[in-house]
Amino acid sequence: MADGRTEADELHAVTTRAGTGDDPLDHLAAGAMAFRSPNRTLVAHGVARRVELGRTGGWANDVAAISEALAAIDREGRDGEPASGPVAFCALPFDRRRTAAVTIPRLVRGRDVHGSSWVTTISPANPAAGTTPSPPFPSGRSTNHLATDPTGSELGGDTAAISGPPPELRLRASIGDAEWMAKVDELTRHMAAGQLEKAVLFRELRLTSEAPLDPIALYRRLLPTAPAGYVFCLDGFVGASPELLVSRIDDTVRAEPMAGTLPRSGDPQTDLRRAGELLRSEKLRHEHAVTIERAHDALLGWCSYLDAQPEPLVVEAGAVLHLATLVEGRLSHPAPTVLDLVAALHPTPAVGGWPIAEALELIDELECLDRDRVGGAVGWVDADGNGEFAVAIRSALLDGTTARLLAGVGIVADSDPQAELEETRAKFAAVLPHLIRP
Numbered sequence: 001m002a003d004g005r006t007e008a009d010e011l012h013a014v015t016t017r018a019g020t021g022d023d024p025l026d027h028l029a030a031g032a033m034a035f036r037s038p039n040r041t042l043v044a045h046g047v048a049r050r051v052e053l054g055r056t057g058g059w060a061n062d063v064a065a066i067s068e069a070l071a072a073i074d075r076e077g078r079d080g081e082p083a084s085g086p087v088a089f090c091a092l093p094f095d096r097r098r099t100a101a102v103t104i105p106r107l108v109r110g111r112d113v114h115g116s117s118w119v120t121t122i123s124p125a126n127p128a129a130g131t132t133p134s135p136p137f138p139s140g141r142s143t144n145h146l147a148t149d150p151t152g153s154e155l156g157g158d159t160a161a162i163s164g165p166p167p168e169l170r171l172r173a174s175i176g177d178a179e180w181m182a183k184v185d186e187l188t189r190h191m192a193a194g195q196l197e198k199a200v201l202f203r204e205l206r207l208t209s210e211a212p213l214d215p216i217a218l219y220r221r222l223l224p225t226a227p228a229g230y231v232f233c234l235d236g237f238v239g240a241s242p243e244l245l246v247s248r249i250d251d252t253v254r255a256e257p258m259a260g261t262l263p264r265s266g267d268p269q270t271d272l273r274r275a276g277e278l279l280r281s282e283k284l285r286h287e288h289a290v291t292i293e294r295a296h297d298a299l300l301g302w303c304s305y306l307d308a309q310p311e312p313l314v315v316e317a318g319a320v321l322h323l324a325t326l327v328e329g330r331l332s333h334p335a336p337t338v339l340d341l342v343a344a345l346h347p348t349p350a351v352g353g354w355p356i357a358e359a360l361e362l363i364d365e366l367e368c369l370d371r372d373r374v375g376g377a378v379g380w381v382d383a384d385g386n387g388e389f390a391v392a393i394r395s396a397l398l399d400g401t402t403a404r405l406l407a408g409v410g411i412v413a414d415s416d417p418q419a420e421l422e423e424t425r426a427k428f429a430a431v432l433p434h435l436i437r438p
């Protein structure tokens with residue numbers, strides 16, 4: 001083969017229909033990768049191939065390597081249905097210049113919104129040619145044990161040591177509230193001086209537990225919290241994002257940018273009032289409009305038709321309300337893959353800022369955090385270039401007994417540091433309570 005692979009590396013994918021009622025989520029086991037959108041559920045195990053992206057120019061310049069790896073796999077059965085053949089699971093870092101490792105799993109179970117379900121298995125095309133088999137699929141359920149006794153936890157404060165004999169969890173912000181608010185202040189001064197319109201500043205919480213933190217247990221807990229969202233679990237990166245970065249199914253492209261946020265109160269009357277406030281706030285409407293324009297402009301060149309809803313909607317996402325606008329279009333031919341569209345859109349002003357180059361420079365200087373995959377793009381792509389990617393937010397990066405959580409807020413000239421701090425707390429509330437729950 002031209003890329004140096006041998007016959008022994010050639011892979012063969014077989015897709016078969018699964019029994020009616022078969023739910024991929026019933027097969028979640030330790031080490032699973034999973035992605036659930038409003039349209040389908042995918043649960044995967046094992047590794048058929050790992051694709052390393054961007055060693056020279058960063059992942060965003062190398063997404064074609066994923067399509068090539070998928071295209072090189074022989075396919076049999078259920079051709080043409082989105083996600084039903086070989087797929088790659090991707091969690092692409094926020095920083096486009098970084099490398100990324102993407103997995104094409106050995107076994108994928110899928111179910112679409114109509115209840116149609118399937119199983120795809122990938123194995124060496126010629127087992128006799130000497131490919132070393134990967135370890136067998138993990139079996140059995142993951143334990144549901146995260147850690148116990150989160151008494152005394154709170155979302156605010158610089159350090160919240162969680163007591164109770166023996167102490168099990170420790171939660172701390174990576175910098176103090178006052179120091180973080182000073183960064184917000186400094187950013188607003190740059191906006192007031194006219195250097196840029198908006199920059200998104202993240203804040204980090206670190207959780208340490210005596211017991212290992214279980215990604216699958218967290219994933220299960222997040223599933224019911226975001227019925228209209230994108231719930232993912234990939235290599236210890238677990239989250240429930242409300243925001244569709246982009247989906248491409250055949251020649252239809254969709255994105256649903258969200259920007260402009262207010263905390264929810266829990267009281268329906270108050271929340272209704274806040275929804276009205278969101279829709280009337282000039283500051284938040286402007287922040288939102290910039291994000292929609294940018295998505296529209298980035299997609300337009302690929303489309304024969306593209307439209308955005310004339311007015312934003314208010315959507316509920318856990319402890320916050322967002323302004324959201326659906327952008328939808330028809331792709332021209334030859335249609336780009338969903339990964340081409342991801343690379344064109346990322347980073348959106350909702351996770352980066354505007355203008356993007358100025359925003360990224362200031363973030364680099366001020367934020368002092370490794371965003372890793374947070375704020376990046378998380379999703380799946382198949383061999384036909386179909387796929388769904390969410391903005392990778394409302395998440396936790398789990399590693400053994402520690403977890404990092406990051407929440408970001410859009411800072412503009414008239415941002416109030418205290419209100420922005422509260423907004424990060426409301427965003428942490430999407431995942432943190434589920435991580436520390438006994």
Ligand SMILES: C=C(O[C@@H]1C=C(C(=O)O)C=C[C@H]1O)C(=O)O
Binds near residue numbers: 259322350351
């Ligand atoms: C960056 C985050 O959220 C993003 C920022 C938003 C805002 O500033 O209004 C809204 C939705 C997301 O696009 C996050 O949750 O960490």
